[in-house]
Structure formats: structure tokens, C-alpha cells
Amino acid sequence: MSEAVASCPRSGYAPARGLVEVAALVGALAALWFAPDFAGDYWLQLGFRTCVYLALAQGWNLMAGSAGLVSLGTSCFVGLGAYVAFGLLNHLGTPLPLVLLICAITGGALAALVSPALFRLRGLYFTVGTLALAELLRLLMVNVSAFGGATGIFLQEDPPALPVLFRYALVVAFVASLAITLCARTRASVIFRAVRDDEDAAAQMGVRPYRVKLGAFVLASALAAMAGGIQAVKLGVIEPYGMFGLQWSIDVLSMVIIGGVGLRLGPLVGALLVVALGEALADYPEAHIAIAGVILIVLIRFAPHGVVGLAAKLPLTRRVPA
Amino acid sequence: MNATDTLPLLEVKGLVKRYGGLVAIDHVDLRLRSGAITGVIGPNGAGKSTLIGLIGGAVVASEGSVRLDGRDVSRLPASERARAGIGRTYQIPRPFLDMSVEENLEVAQYSIAPFIRATAAREEREALLARTGLADVAKLTARALPLLRRKRLEVARALALKPRVVLLDEVGAGLVDSEITELIRLVHSILDARTAILVVEHVIRVVRECCSRTTVLNFGKTLIEGPTADILGNDQVAAVYLGTGGVRETLMADGTVPAADSAIHVSAPEAETRVLAPLTAAVQAEAATAPALQLAGICAGYGQARVLQGIDLTAQSGQAIAILGANGAGKTTLARTISGVIAPTAGALLIGGQDVSGRPPHQIAALGVSHCMEGRRIFPTLSVQENLLIAARGADASTARARLEAVYDLFPILAERKSQGGTSMSGGQQQMLAIGRALMARPRLVIFDEISLGLAPVVMDKLYEALALLKKARMTLIIIEQDVDRALALADHAYVLEHGTIALSGTPRQIAADPRLRHIYIGAAEDAATGEIEHAAG
Numbered sequence: 001m002s003e004a005v006a007s008c009p010r011s012g013y014a015p016a017r018g019l020v021e022v023a024a025l026v027g028a029l030a031a032l033w034f035a036p037d038f039a040g041d042y043w044l045q046l047g048f049r050t051c052v053y054l055a056l057a058q059g060w061n062l063m064a065g066s067a068g069l070v071s072l073g074t075s076c077f078v079g080l081g082a083y084v085a086f087g088l089l090n091h092l093g094t095p096l097p098l099v100l101l102i103c104a105i106t107g108g109a110l111a112a113l114v115s116p117a118l119f120r121l122r123g124l125y126f127t128v129g130t131l132a133l134a135e136l137l138r139l140l141m142v143n144v145s146a147f148g149g150a151t152g153i154f155l156q157e158d159p160p161a162l163p164v165l166f167r168y169a170l171v172v173a174f175v176a177s178l179a180i181t182l183c184a185r186t187r188a189s190v191i192f193r194a195v196r197d198d199e200d201a202a203a204q205m206g207v208r209p210y211r212v213k214l215g216a217f218v219l220a221s222a223l224a225a226m227a228g229g230i231q232a233v234k235l236g237v238i239e240p241y242g243m244f245g246l247q248w249s250i251d252v253l254s255m256v257i258i259g260g261v262g263l264r265l266g267p268l269v270g271a272l273l274v275v276a277l278g279e280a281l282a283d284y285p286e287a288h289i290a291i292a293g294v295i296l297i298v299l300i301r302f303a304p305h306g307v308v309g310l311a312a313k314l315p316l317t318r319r320v321p322a
Numbered sequence: 323m324n325a326t327d328t329l330p331l332l333e334v335k336g337l338v339k340r341y342g343g344l345v346a347i348d349h350v351d352l353r354l355r356s357g358a359i360t361g362v363i364g365p366n367g368a369g370k371s372t373l374i375g376l377i378g379g380a381v382v383a384s385e386g387s388v389r390l391d392g393r394d395v396s397r398l399p400a401s402e403r404a405r406a407g408i409g410r411t412y413q414i415p416r417p418f419l420d421m422s423v424e425e426n427l428e429v430a431q432y433s434i435a436p437f438i439r440a441t442a443a444r445e446e447r448e449a450l451l452a453r454t455g456l457a458d459v460a461k462l463t464a465r466a467l468p469l470l471r472r473k474r475l476e477v478a479r480a481l482a483l484k485p486r487v488v489l490l491d492e493v494g495a496g497l498v499d500s501e502i503t504e505l506i507r508l509v510h511s512i513l514d515a516r517t518a519i520l521v522v523e524h525v526i527r528v529v530r531e532c533c534s535r536t537t538v539l540n541f542g543k544t545l546i547e548g549p550t551a552d553i554l555g556n557d558q559v560a561a562v563y564l565g566t567g568g569v570r571e572t573l574m575a576d577g578t579v580p581a582a583d584s585a586i587h588v589s590a591p592e593a594e595t596r597v598l599a600p601l602t603a604a605v606q607a608e609a610a611t612a613p614a615l616q617l618a619g620i621c622a623g624y625g626q627a628r629v630l631q632g633i634d635l636t637a638q639s640g641q642a643i644a645i646l647g648a649n650g651a652g653k654t655t656l657a658r659t660i661s662g663v664i665a666p667t668a669g670a671l672l673i674g675g676q677d678v679s680g681r682p683p684h685q686i687a688a689l690g691v692s693h694c695m696e697g698r699r700i701f702p703t704l705s706v707q708e709n710l711l712i713a714a715r716g717a718d719a720s721t722a723r724a725r726l727e728a729v730y731d732l733f734p735i736l737a738e739r740k741s742q743g744g745t746s747m748s749g750g751q752q753q754m755l756a757i758g759r760a761l762m763a764r765p766r767l768v769i770f771d772e773i774s775l776g777l778a779p780v781v782m783d784k785l786y787e788a789l790a791l792l793k794k795a796r797m798t799l800i801i802i803e804q805d806v807d808r809a810l811a812l813a814d815h816a817y818v819l820e821h822g823t824i825a826l827s828g829t830p831r832q833i834a835a836d837p838r839l840r841h842i843y844i845g846a847a848e849d850a851a852t853g854e855i856e857h858a859a860g
Contacts, residue, residue: 187428187432187436190421190428190429190432193418193420193421193425194421194429197418197419197420197421198416198418200380200400200416201412201416201417201418202401202418202429202433203399203400203401203404204378204379204400204401204409204410204412204480205433205479205482205483206404206405206433206434206483207429208399208401208402208433209401
């Protein structure tokens with residue numbers, strides 16, 4: 001086991017590779033921007049869902065893979081983003097790009113607000129704490145009638161057309177990927193990994209673990225809230241059980257684990273696989289959950305670094321270390 | 323020079339640390355001056371590492387103050403103290419395992435100077451790695467490094483902070499003479515007029531040759547403080563700490579040969595042998611014919627690296643075998659091959675006449691082989707007693723209890739700490755626990771890999787007395803040791819490894835007298851120089 005981990009290629013930061021990654025991201029954005037001109041509604045739906053998932057998974061991967069924070073609170077920030085977006089759109093008529101920006105700021109602010117309490121908890125206790133936070137917000141929405149109570153809220157205007165929504169989601173995913181690239185391909189990456197591996201030893205190196213964890217948590221939460229905002233606009237109607245549902249948190253967690261925790265391509269591969277699997281088994285909802293569970297168990301047992309980690313170990317794809 | 327001339331760079335006043343009822347550090351005062359190296363010595367569990375933790379900020383003091391350059395840093399967390407200029411090492415290294423050696427240093431560099439120019443940072447790193455002898459492994463992950471290399475990484479990481487106060491916690495443990503000479507040189511090279519260094523060390527040579535003043539801790543209190551030469555000559559210190567260790571020190575370097583005929587220098591009363599009886603397996607009839615352990619042409623290594631290249635070795639039942647050699651010669655690999663942790667790539671491994679080459683470690687353990695691993699490997703979530711009992715699985719409760727009592731007789735401190743967490747004890751006490759755990763399985767053959775590493779000299783005396791008793795009880799012992807004199811005094815037969823082959827073998831008397839032993843350990847070029855240092859210091 002330990003040998004396997006040691007031989008698993010882990011790339012450090014490399015400025016040149018960072019530029020290549022940014023270029024690839026910009027290229028992908030430019031290419032997919034014109035997807036609505038060619039692809040039908042079905043593919044745009046899938047693309048939209050993949051983009052939303054990717055944004056969530058990128059943030060989660062930063063927290064878990066780089067800072068060691070395993071969160072089950074994704075749904076909390078998705079739901080928050082959804083409610084903030086509807087509030088702004090219904091009451092103030094704020095333009096959508098600004099709405100998404102405010103969603104992100106609110107998500108980050110909530111994360112910063114709760115962090116003094118949450119960061120007192122380490123490891124699994126932190127995970128349970130985030131779960132409690134999501135539940136707390138959901139109950140708040142259910143019980144406060146100003147937020148629509150259990151029945152939820154309708155979007156008063158008609159949501160934009162699907163191609164427009166797809167492009168919004170694409171930009172959200174792009175922003176998320178870009179932000180994570182900046183964290184993973186700069187000097188910040190060693191600091192993040194130091195905190196994940198050994199918080200106390202990192203502190204003796206002058207690293208301030210609290211700030212590092214806060215940074216990762218705030219960024220991931222901002223991304224989740226932004227993704228939640230665009231998801232809500234597409235739905236046109238939100239209610240607390242769906243937007244604060246545990247399913248969001250579980251989906252994100254499985255995506256990153258299937259793709260590969262802490263690996264750069266993990267979230268992308270994971271999001272694509274989860275969406276593809278969902279489509280392939282769309283007609284058998286019960287089998288879908290069971291099969292996804294089996295895949296998760298098999299991967300954790302035989303490929304603890306996910307699909308990407310497995311691929312990196314195959315002789316054909318292994319790169320000669322620089 | 324008058325001691326009150328200059329303000330100390332680091333001043334510790336009335337420092338107290340209590341863990342519940344236990345007082346680990348009891349009103350300790352300490353002054354570190356710029357341009358000076360201060361030593362702290364003391365028995366295992368005296369509170370030396372706790373003191374370093376208190377100064378570095380990893381441990382929060384119950385009382386007292388720590389002042390750096392006149393500024394009170396007692397309330398600051400570890401990260402802020404590191405940024406203020408306090409760099410420390412961990413006695414049990416804690417590198418970031420999945421990062422490369424280089425990245426381990428980057429953590430310190432980029433945390434204190436996030437916008438340092440990349441080329442400047444790289445040059446600094448390269449210089450540091452060259453100084454600490456890690457240049458050849460810069461790109462490897464820390465996980466791939468053996469224990470001693472990890473210790474050097476600890477030093478390199480602390481220095482990457484460009485600290486004003488450097489706290490070194492037992493960085494000399496496990497080094498052979500020539501490496502200690504290098505270490506002493508390194509410590510001196512760190513020192514400049516603005517820096518102060520604190521050295522916690524059991525290797526007395528480091529204390530003697532580096533430290534101008536030394537403090538002795540005992541039970542968390544300052545026993546005595548003064549110029550190093552006075553301290554090391556003090557009778558009280560000899561009684562609580564040095565034992566015979568201070569005298570033995572110089573034997574290797576000045577060429578005198580230890581008295582090999584005093585093979586068992588302990589005249590143990592029969593009662594003591596009986597105390598150990600629960601831990602020693604009954605001698606079996608077949609053991610008389612087949613050797614307890616036989617290696618024929620064993621080759622082994624890690625991946626591409628072939629470490630052992632054709633080892634032949636025989637241990638008769640009841641013999642003590644010493645395995646000597648410089649660090650990196652393959653001693654630990656040999657130990658791991660015998661216990662089955664690594665499968666040999668060629669050759670035969672016979673235990674009690676049975677070929678077990680390539681068998682997994684638990685099957686080899688079932689044949690009565692116990693391996694006391696380098697680096698202790700204590701289970702952190704288990705208590706001291708549970709750590710011991712886990713090795714006696716399969717034995718019924720009363721047998722396990724008898725063995726437990728025997729281990730507690732051997733190391734009374736373990737009985738005192740039995741319900742504490744395994745890794746909450748001091749480094750030396752953990753070493754005792756590791757030895758006790760190896761014995762709990764009532765093995766026929768025990769491999770002791772660097773067991774005296776990190777132990778106070780006086781405890782080493784006791785430990786070797788215990789080993790002599792085990793030998794008397796007909797247990798087969800494989801002893802891997804850097805303390806050549808002690809190992810040879812106990813052994814019936816010795817092997818010296820060099821570059822993965824056996825360079826010398828013979829009776830302890832032959833080995834000790836062989837000039838090649840000195841050559842292997844010290845290197846011909848350094849013979850004269852080391853001798854001179856020893857004479858000057860002695």
C-alpha cells in the first residue's frame with residue numbers, strides 16, 4: 001500500500017505546466033461556447049449538468065484533496081446560492097451575472113462566518129459539523145415563511161433559454177477550474193498539501209493552518225453557491241428539500257472519489273462519469289443508485305486514487321518524471 | 323566573559339507544563355545567547371522534547387514565559403513563533419510523506435516569503451540540501467527516505483525557515499562516528515553571531531564538541547547547569563544519566579579494543595533469569611541440530627535498487643549475532659528480509675532448518691521470529707499495555723499476564739505508564755515499549771534493529787544487561803547496532819556489512835582487532851583527524 005502511494009506520480013507545481021493548463025481551459029471554454037450552435041437540447045442538458053457538477057467537484061477536491069477537509073456541507077451552499085439568486089431576481093431584478101457574483105460572495109461569507117466553530121473540529125468531526133450546518137439551513141428555510149416555507153419559491157420571470165443557461169454554467173465551471181488551477185499550480189499548492197498531511201508540522205514551518213483551511217473552505221463554498229444559483233435559475237422553482245438535499249453532498253463526494261481525490265483531472269473525469277452513468281441508467285432509478293454504490297466500493301478497494309490515479313499507473317500513460 | 327553582558331536571544335523563565343497530575347516540565351529556566359550552542363541532556367522521559375515543544379509552540383505552557391529577543395512569545399501559536407524565527411526538528415521525524423524532499427523545504431520557504439523569486443528559492447534549497455547531504459534525493463518523496471535521511475530532512479526544513487533560534491531534537495541518534503563528525507561540522511556552520519542553537523542529544527560527543535554550556539534535566543526539573551566540561555565530569559550527572567556511557571565513548575576512535583572476552587559482563591542472579599522465563603521459548607530438541615537462522619546467497623532490495631548482494635549468515639540457536647556497518651550498508655534491509663517484510667530476490671532463508679524464502683511476515687513471525695523495528699512503530703491509538711498485549715495474541719490470558727509482568731520488570735516505567743497512549747510517552751520510553759512488544763510474542767529469535775537509538779546512556783547499560791539475560795536464557799539474538807563496543811561485548815559472532823555484502827565476519831575479538839573495521843566505519847582519510855579531536859576533547 002505505502003509503496004503504491006509512493007510510486008503514484010504526484011506532480012508538484014510547475015509554472016510552465018500551469019500556463020499550459022490555463023491555455024487548455026481557455027481553449028475548452030472557447031470551443032464549448034459554440035456548442036449550442038451544433039448540439040441539440042439533450043446534449044445541452046447534459047452539458048449543463050456536467051458543468052454544475054464540475055464546479056462543485058473542483059471546490060470539493062480543493063478542500064479534501066489539498067487541505068484535508070472532507071465536507072458533507074456542499075448542499076448547504078448550493079441551497080444558499082439558490083435562495084440568494086431567487087431573492088435577487090424576484091425582488092430586485094438584478095441582472096444574472098451580478099446575481100451569480102453575489103451568490104459566490106454570500107457563500108464565501110457564510111463559510112467565513114461558520115469557520116470559527118467548524119474548524120474547532122478536526123477530521124470526521126468536521127465532516128459531521130458540515131452535515132449539521134446543511135441541515136440547519138434547510139430547517140430554517142422550511143420554517144420561515146418569508147423564504148417560502150416547505151413549498152418553496154417560484155421564479156417570477158421566465159428563465160433564460162437553454163443555450164444561454166448552458167453558457168452561464170460553462171462560465172461557472174470555467175471560473176471554478178481556473179481558480180483551482182491557480183491554487184494547484186502555484187506556490188500555494190505545497191502549502192495546501194502541507195496542511196493536509198500534517199497540520200502541526202506545517203505550523204512549525206511557519207504555515208498558518210487556520211488561514212489555509214479557511215481559504216480553501218471559503219473558495220469551495222463560493223463556487224458551490226454560484227453553481228447553486230445557476231442550477232436554481234434553470235429549475236425555475238426551488239424548495240428546501242431538494243436544494244438542501246443530502247444528495248448534492250453525496251454526488252460531489254462520489255464524483256471526486258471516482259475521479260481521484262487530490263488529482264487535478266479527478267473532478268472532471270468524475271463529473272463526466274457520474275453524468276454518463278446517470279444517463280445510461282436513467283430508466284432504472286433503483287439500479288442506478290445500487291450500481292453507483294458498487295462502483296464506489298470497488299474503486300475505494302482497488303483504486304484508492306480513483307480512475308485518474310489508476311490511469312496514471314498504467315505503463316502507457318506514465319510520464320517520465322521531470 | 324560575564325554572563326550578564328548581553329541580553330539572551332531566547333529566555334525561558336519558570337516554564338511549567340502539567341498533563342493532568344503529571345508535571346512534565348517543572349519551573350525550568352533557560353537562556354540561549356546569540357552565537358552560542360547550548361546542550362540539554364537527561365534521562366529518557368526527563369522532559370527534553372516537551373521543552374522543545376514548549377519553546378517551539380507545539381505545546382502550550384501551563385505557566386511561565388518564553389521571550390525571543392525581549393518579546394514575549396508565550397501566547398503565540400507555533401506558526402507565529404516559526405515566523406518570528408524559531409525553527410525546530412522533531413525527534414521522531416514528521417516529513418510531509420507524499421511530497422518530494424525539495425517540496426518539503428518549499429513549504430517553509432513559501433510560508434515565510436510567499437513572493438521570493440523562484441531562482442533565489444531554488445538556489446537556497448540546493449545549498450541547504452547540499453549542506454545536509456540530501457542533494458541526491460531532492461526529487462524523491464519523503465516516504466522513500468530511511469529514518470536517518472528523514473532526520474536530516476528535519477534539520478534542512480528547520481533551516482529553510484532561516485531561523486534565529488534552532489532547536490535540534492536528537493538529530494545525532496543512529497549515526498556512526500564519521501557522520502557525527504559531519505553533523506558537528508554542520509551544527510557549527512549554522513551558528514553565526516545572530517543565531518542561537520539548542521541541542522538535545524544522547525550522543526555525548528555532539529554535546530561535548532558543540533555545546534559551550536549544558537543543562538541537565540531530570541524529572542522535568544533542572545538538575546544542574548554549567549559549562550559542558552564541568553557537567554560531563556559531574557558525579558551526579560554520571561549517576562542519573564551517563565552510566566558507563568561516558569567512558570565507553572572514546573574506545574573506537576582512539577583505537578583501543580574493548581575487552582572481547584567479557585562477553586557476558588553481567589553476573590545475573592538466577593532469580594533474574596527466572597523473571598524473564600515467561601518471555602523465552604523452551605529450547606527444542608531439533609534446535610540443537612538445525613541452526614536457528616541461516617541465510618545462503620540472499621539478495622534483496624527495493625524495486626530497481628539491489629541493496630543486499632549475496633549474504634551468507636548463520637546463527638546457531640542461543641547465539642547472539644552482531645551486525646555492524648555504516649549507515650546505508652544494508653543492515654536494516656537485512657533485518658527486514660529475515661522477518662519477511664521484503665521478499666528476497668535470490669538465495670535461501672532458513673529458519674530452524676525450514677526454508678521460508680518468500681513467505682509473508684506473519685508466517686515467519688509464527689515460527690518464533692520477532693522483529694524490533696528501527697523507528698519504533700508504536701500503534702498510536704493503543705495504550706502502552708495494549709501495544710504489548712497485541713504481540714501476545716493467541717496466548718491465553720494468564721500466559722499473557724505473566725509475560726506482561728516480565729516486560730514490566732524489565733522496564734518499570736512501562737508499568738507506570740501502562741494506560742497512557744503508546745505514542746504519548748517520550749521517545750526513549752517508546753523505544754522501551756518497542757523492545758517489550760518484540761519480547762511479548764515469546765520469540766525464539768529476535769532481531770533488534772538499532773534499539774539503543776534515542777536511549778540515555780544509563781538506560782543503554784540496563785538494556786544490554788537485559789539482552790545478556792535473554793542470551794543466557796538461550797534466545798537467539800540478531801543485534802544491529804551502531805554502538806560497536808556494546809554489540810561486540812555481547813555477541814558470539816559478528817558480521818560487518820559494506821555495500822550490501824559481508825565484508826568481515828568472525829568472533830568479536832577478531833573483528834574488534836581488525837583494522838578494516840575502523841576503515842569501514844571511519845574511512846582511512848578521517849582516521850587521524852577524528853583521533854585528534856577525540857584526544858583534544860578528552
